Amino acid sequence: MANQRRDAAIVGIHEYPLRVAPGRSAMQIKVESIKAALEDAGLKWSDVDAIYDTNDGEGGGGLGMAAYLGLSPTVIDTTAVGGSSYEFQAAHAFRDIAAGKANVAILSYGSTAASSRRAIGTGGATGVGLPNWQNNMEDPYGMITVGNYALVARRHMHEYGTTTRDLAEISIATRLHATRNPEAVKAMSDLQFVGTGEITVEDVLESRMIADPLHLLECCMQSDGGGAVVIASADVARGTRKPPAWILGTGEATKYRQNGGDITTSAGAQSGPAAFAEAQVRPDEIDIAMIYDSFTITVAVCLEDLGFCKKGEIKDFVKDQRLRFDSPLKPTLNTDGGGLSSNHPGMRGIFLLLESVRQLRGESTSQVADARLAVAHGNGGALGGSHSGGTVILARD
């Protein structure tokens, strides 16, 4: 632990509280969140010298954000790799700050996916935009997001004997955490979930099949929402309002369909070990695992790839309700209620950072006693095709 870096920390966070926000634009959600995150940190507007952006909503990327906010940043980074963009951006802010290029960085996200009824999971629109080398080979076949992930789940079940009962443990633990988070309960209610209470294995098994073998209760919601993160240098972090959540290590990777490739292994198998090596910690030391839960299979594959268990052994790893916040075993999974039951406006990566920090500060609604180390792992794109994996390891003082 002695050589662990303390170059940059997350010092300010904000999660937009609503999951249905009619009349609000994505840009407004981003800007409100940035303002609140800076207040959370106790920093001034003029302290910001670096902007990281995914070009989401109608923000216009790093350039547009600078213009809207009236800032003159020394670093602009418009990294857009889907849902893992925020882990990639945190990695970039970490190294930009360590290199002395910036002192106070902001990341933000806003989306009105629910209010604008954007088709994400069960898709729909083909033949939109210009034809290209990818969509011309996919459009005729009705490839939709949930179908893509189902292809991974099917192969995982075939190779390792994983069952829906095993994957359901992920839905169950995540829902338990959601029932303890008032914003998640309101989200489920506002989005007209059939039930907003705890769920059982049978509930998952009996929920509607969307794309075999994935059931409705294995799929994330589709909400509005957003948030912001402030990352600062060690010098700045010493004077902020809340305890810093230090970035100890990061990893970035991509993966895509390959002839003869293994669909059950994700980009996390590359980004995870890189992040753990840089952070000088082991997976079994991690208290909080904030893993992108677009679907249950995403969590299963990523937990394996990050090294929490061996490939194919998730069915044993999830036993005995170990993923719950009150389990004596590490790690605890998605304590905010996840994308399955709290918040998924399209790119969930930022919420993984937000809840990691809440845990390390002791502010979670499903607080794990003495949480010291968290990993945020985002998966962007589509798990069964081209995707990105971004891993960020965080620690409190």
Next chain:
Amino acid sequence: MPSRPQPRFPEPHTEPFWAAVKEGRLTYQQCTDCQTVVFTPRLVCTSCGSDRLPYRDSSGEGSIYTFTVVRQNRNPVFAEMGAYVLAWVDLDEGFRMLSNIVGAADPTRDISVGQRVRVEFEPQESGDYPIPVFRPIA
């Protein structure tokens, strides 16, 4: 007759592939310099960067690497089709292709990983291009 979305042009990468489909041929690329099989169509070899990537005809036979039965798709074309099988097919020449598996009486029971399949070029109600789909080999 189905009316799947058609490939759209101009799109220079995929034009040769779809031109061959029109003639009833399923094609892939193979690198002249290192023999790597490349799919989907592109300008450079994914192993060595060579641009010597001639097209070859596939036998059209392979096995199902993984599949799903999609029950819900908001696209009207696929909504009308009902439950359909989406699959990655490993062709015998060594390339993996996204497609649909057709011809199963009950796709939730009759399709399995590893099952042998053969390509067929499914005529479409509208558009110039048949779509290559796969059917289990009896």
